[in-house]
Amino acid sequence: MKTKTALVTGGSRGLGRDMAINLAKKGLDVIITYHSNEVAAQEVVKIIEDMGQKAKAVQLDTSTTSGFDSFFENVTAYLNKVNGNPNFDFLVNNAGTGLYVPFMETTEEQFDEMVNVHLKGVYFLTQKAVPYLNDEGGIVNISSGLARFTLPNSSAYASMKGGVDVFTRYLAKELAHKKIRANVVAPGAVATDFGGGENKTNEAKRKLISGATALGRVGEPEDIGSIVAFLCTDDAGWINGQRIEATGGVFL
Numbered sequence: 046m047k048t049k050t051a052l053v054t055g056g057s058r059g060l061g062r063d064m065a066i067n068l069a070k071k072g073l074d075v076i077i078t079y080h081s082n083e084v085a086a087q088e089v090v091k092i093i094e095d096m097g098q099k100a101k102a103v104q105l106d107t108s109t110t111s112g113f114d115s116f117f118e119n120v121t122a123y124l125n126k127v128n129g130n131p132n133f134d135f136l137v138n139n140a141g142t143g144l145y146v147p148f149m150e151t152t153e154e155q156f157d158e159m160v161n162v163h164l165k166g167v168y169f170l171t172q173k174a175v176p177y178l179n180d181e182g183g184i185v186n187i188s189s190g191l192a193r194f195t196l197p198n199s200s201a202y203a204s205m206k207g208g209v210d211v212f213t214r215y216l217a218k219e220l221a222h223k224k225i226r227a228n229v230v231a232p233g234a235v236a237t238d239f240g241g242g243e244n245k246t247n248e249a250k251r252k253l254i255s256g257a258t259a260l261g262r263v264g265e266p267e268d269i270g271s272i273v274a275f276l277c278t279d280d281a282g283w284i285n286g287q288r289i290e291a292t293g294g295v296f297l
Contacts, residue, residue: 048098049182050074050133051277052120052174054107055140057086059237060187063270064137069093069100071274076120076133078105078140099127107140108161113173121177134182135277136174138167138209141187143240148200156201163205168212175220183226185276186213188288190233194296206231210288217286226285228276233292235264259294268293 051068055061056077065075066089075093079086079102086102093100101123105116121131141163144155167186178184188210191203209229216227234254236245243250244263254263272291275281 048072048074049135049179049277050076050099050124050128051135051137052076052078052133053137053139054078054105054170055080057082057089057102059239060232060235060266060269061137061139062089063266064139064273065089065100065270066092066096067270067274068135068137068277069096069098071278072098073135073274073277074099076101076103076123078103078107078116080104080106080140105140107166107170108158110166110169113170117173117177124177132177132179134179135185136171136178136183137185137187137273137277138171139187139273140166141239143243144202145198145240145243146201147198151201159201159205163202164208164212167209171216175223175225178223178225181224183228183277183281184213184216184220185273186216186227186229187273188213188229188231190231190290190292190295192231193290213288214286221285226276226282228281228284228286229288230269230272230276231288231290231292232269233258233264233290233295235266235269237266254295257295258292259297262293264291264293 051073053065056065057079065077090100124131186209189206191199192206213227213229234244
């Protein structure tokens with residue numbers, strides 16, 4: 046049986062790192078992207094290779110669409126070399142940055158950055174990827190619990206994630222002829238370095254989130270990666286166009 050391959054953007058640390066490792070645990074080969082931290086990316090590659098799966102790290106700035114063609118040239122050249130064809134099976138749009146600024150203080154430059162990273166980048170990277178996605182493959186877009194509930198200072202970021210939720214449903218419909226499934230995983234507050242590490246270090250916020258969460262704590266990266274990996278297996282073959290919120294039951 047042919048080994049499948051997943052491409053995970055932002056796979057060098059945080060949620061993306063755990064997604065990549067969990068995909069390898071499911072028997073998939075993995076390509077990860079990193080923005081600037083090549084050392085961390087190569088550490089993930091080694092972990093995956095030690096598990097017996099192929100892995101590759103490729104630099105990518107998901108906010109700059111002009112680099113997407115050369116990125117896919119690199120990716121497909123690698124896939125041709127190791128697999129004999131340029132195609133892969135799953136795309137996980139995870140890369141992103143955080144912004145915690147009140148609505149009235151958000152600048153146009155900050156807003157544009159959120160658009161470029163979380164909406165425009167995801168939209169057009171996916172568009173470039175689809176010709177290389179095998180039939181019966183899948184796309185997993187990472188959204189946020191903040192697209193359902195509201196916490197102050199996240200209006201720009203959360204608005205983009207709301208757009209990703211809608212975009213994913215359109216993907217599920219428009220790519221159905223290739224039997225490509227598209228789903229959203231929407232984490233809640235997770236203790237990573239994302240957005241300056243607020244969910245790890247801001248004790249007031251951690252207490253608020255824990256108190257509002259049915260399971261009584263802030264999330265950890267390990268809570269998310271296995272869900273993404275599941276969606277990239279045959280076991281999830283009938284899940285399509287769905288938004289799966291992984292928050293431990295916050296603000297129910």
